[in-house]
Amino acid sequence: MIPMRDREETPIGVDVGEYNLYTACPVDLPDWRGAHAVCGDDLCQRLDDFRREVAALLASSYDRATIAAYIQQRRDALIAALDAAARTVCEYATAYDDPVLVTEDSHYSPDLWAWLTDPDAHRGSAWLLSAAHLRLRAVAAEYRLPVTAVTEAYSTQECHACGVLGTRELNTTVRCTNSNCHVDTVAADFNAAKVLARRYYPGRCCDYRPRESAHSGDHQALAADGGLRD
Numbered sequence: 001m002i003p004m005r006d007r008e009e010t011p012i013g014v015d016v017g018e019y020n021l022y023t024a025c026p027v028d029l030p031d032w033r034g035a036h037a038v039c040g041d042d043l044c045q046r047l048d049d050f051r052r053e054v055a056a057l058l059a060s061s062y063d064r065a066t067i068a069a070y071i072q073q074r075r076d077a078l079i080a081a082l083d084a085a086a087r088t089v090c091e092y093a094t095a096y097d098d099p100v101l102v103t104e105d106s107h108y109s110p111d112l113w114a115w116l117t118d119p120d121a122h123r124g125s126a127w128l129l130s131a132a133h134l135r136l137r138a139v140a141a142e143y144r145l146p147v148t149a150v151t152e153a154y155s156t157q158e159c160h161a162c163g164v165l166g167t168r169e170l171n172t173t174v175r176c177t178n179s180n181c182h183v184d185t186v187a188a189d190f191n192a193a194k195v196l197a198r199r200y201y202p203g204r205c206c207d208y209r210p211r212e213s214a215h216s217g218d219h220q221a222l223a224a225d226g227g228l229r230d
Helices: 041-058 064-093 112-117 123-142 188-198
Strands: 010-016 020-026 036-039 099-104 147-150 167-169 173-175 185-187
Touching: 010 064, 010 123, 010 188, 020 064, 020 123, 020 188, 036 064, 041 064, 041 112, 041 123, 064 099, 064 112, 064 123, 099 123, 099 188, 112 123, 123 147, 173 188, 185 188
Parallel strands: 010 099, 099 147
Antiparallel strands: 010 020, 020 036, 167 173, 173 185
16 A cells, blocks of 8 residues: 655746846745845856966966965865755755755756856856756755756746746846736746746646737747647
8 A cells, every 4th residue: 555645745936047146936835025035246256266267377487286275175165155055955945844945957067167268158057057056956965855846938027927938027026917917027036936936837838828919929838748839
């Protein structure tokens, strides 16, 4: 006989970004006051400074072994900062019954050297976001917290309440374009975290199908597989 669970799991969406390194929000949180965010400004500034320092070192007379040792030391400090941030997320999650951390299915691999030496590299996609994902999983394992990944398609645009694609404003806010939805504007990171939490449940990914509109410029809703509905 399969044992019955006394309580349902609590999906907690965790959005990873640069403005907020981690934003965590349970699926049923009624408002944003109980959500948890870790500001990413300090780490972003440290990465920018690190890049300039390495450029200066590579142009100097220091030998490569000395430069490599310095890079490793700075990398270890950055990883420690990521771990400290991830621990605050895990501590937050443990306040809920049977928490499950839900992140987006990141397809990036961290490449710190690319960020440090490639002038066209993006800070987030080159190292920070993928490293933050990996460290969150590692720290969650210490807390024995399960972590699952869901599709990331349009998670930063989908309205957490109705599933319609909204518009990003100033890169920090999402405005819902569905006139029948109670949501007007919402902080983008908190919205994305709740969208990820919703996607933990089958069939709850972008599950709103709007009526056909006479306006050709209207946004389409997403299908459950992450594609656009006809």
